Amino acid sequence: NAGVMQNPRHLVRRRGQEARLRCSPMKGHSHVYWYRQLPEEGLKFMVYLQKENIIDESGMPKERFSAEFPKEGPSILRIQQVVRGDSAAYFCASSPDREQFFGPGTRLTVL
Amino acid sequence: TQLLEQSPQFLSIQEGENLTVYCNSSSVFSSLQWYRQEPGEGPVLLVTVVTGGEVKKLKRLTFQFGDARKDSSLHITAAQPGDTGLYLCAGVGNEKLTFGTGTRLTIIP
Numbered sequence: 668n669a670g671v672m673q674n675p676r677h678l679v680r681r682r683g684q685e686a687r688l689r690c691s692p693m694k695g696h697s698h699v700y701w702y703r704q705l706p707e708e709g710l711k712f713m714v715y716l717q718k719e720n721i722i723d724e725s726g727m728p729k730e731r732f733s734a735e736f737p738k739e740g741p742s743i744l745r746i747q748q749v750v751r752g753d754s755a756a757y758f759c760a761s762s763p764d765r766e767q768f769f770g771p772g773t774r775l776t777v778l
Numbered sequence: 779t780q781l782l783e784q785s786p787q788f789l790s791i792q793e794g795e796n797l798t799v800y801c802n803s804s805s806v807f808s809s810l811q812w813y814r815q816e817p818g819e820g821p822v823l824l825v826t827v828v829t830g831g832e833v834k835k836l837k838r839l840t841f842q843f844g845d846a847r848k849d850s851s852l853h854i855t856a857a858q859p860g861d862t863g864l865y866l867c868a869g870v871g872n873e874k875l876t877f878g879t880g881t882r883l884t885i886i887p
Contacts, residue, residue, distance in 0.1 A: 671820075700874065709782075709866050709877035710821070723874060758820050767875065769820030 669693070671761050671770035679776045686746040686753070688773045692761030699742040700760040700767060701734055710758060716742060749777045781805075782867055782878035790884040794856055799881040801867035802849045808871050810850050812841055815864040826870075857885045 672691040680686050692699050697717055702710040715723040716736035727734065731749075736742040746753055754777045760767035782803045791797055801810070809828040813821035825834050827843035827850060834841045838861075840853040854861055862885050867878040 698873075702875075702877075707880075707882075709784075709880045710868075710875070712874045712876065715874055723872070726874075760820075765870075766823065766826075769822070771818070771820050 671759060671768055673757075673759050673770035673773050675773060676771060677774050677776070679778060680749045681778050682750055683748050686749050686775055686777075688744040688746075688757050688759075688775070690742040690744070690759030690761075690770060692742070692759075693763075693768055696761035696763050696768075698762040698764075698767075699736050700762070701742075701744050702758045702760065704756045704758060704772070706755075713744075746775075749775075751777050753777050782869055782876060784865075784867060784878040784881045786881060787879065788882050788884075790886060791857060793858060793885055793887050796853065796855050797857055797883070798851055798853045799865055799883070800849065800851050801878050803869055804848075805869070805871075806847050807869035807876070809869075810843055810847070811868045811870060811875070812850070812852055813866045813868060815866060821866055854883075857883075859885045859887050861885050 671693055674689050699716045701713040703713055704710045712726040714727050714734045719738050731747045733745045756772045756774050758769050758772045760769045785800045809826055811826045812824045815821040825841045830845045830847045832843045838855045842851045865881045868875040
């Protein structure tokens with residue numbers, strides 16, 4: 668049973684471009700969470716999704732950020748018009764009910 | 779805003795020594811978890827504590843949950859270089875995790 672998969676592992680974008688981060692949950696997991704980690708800091712909750720539904724997006728910036736978890740395929744975290752402050756590690760976690768299992772993260776660098 | 783403060787922020791000790799790291803919250807959580815994160819990887823769950831006053835042991839690691847369920851500690855006995863990493867506590871509530879500020883532990887051989 669493969670763990671949570673995230674791709675790409677590293678992503679470099681120039682200011683103003685779009686970043687798309689993908690997360691494939693563990694088999695059988697219907698809950699997906701996205702967290703952001705700035706250098707030398709803990710993880711900050713961004714959004715909680717179930718299939719085709721956003722349950723809690725209280726940690727998402729109001730602009731430029733969106734997330735989806737379609738009926739088929741991976742969950743996508745999309746950042747439009749990236750700025751340098753978006754540079755961080757973005758982690759996805761999936762869960763069958765309560766315990767969350769984390770992926771290896773996508774490290775986004777904005778030049 | 780729920781906030782979890784961890785102390786110390788950085789800790790560097792010799793192999794074989796004992797250490798304790800702390801996680802203090804301004805709020806009560808339904809449960810509290812401890813994670814270890816290696817460089818370039820996601821956090822890995824070590825333990826979940828649920829009941830106030832609970833103590834759990836995982837080999838050389840001992841986890842305590844405060845009576846008021848607002849603070850926790852992690853004690854490592856006879857630290858080894860393999861214990862090096864970022865230790866994060868996380869409060870569980872409202873279907874999401876609130877992570878602490880982290881303790882970066884380095885064990886010197």
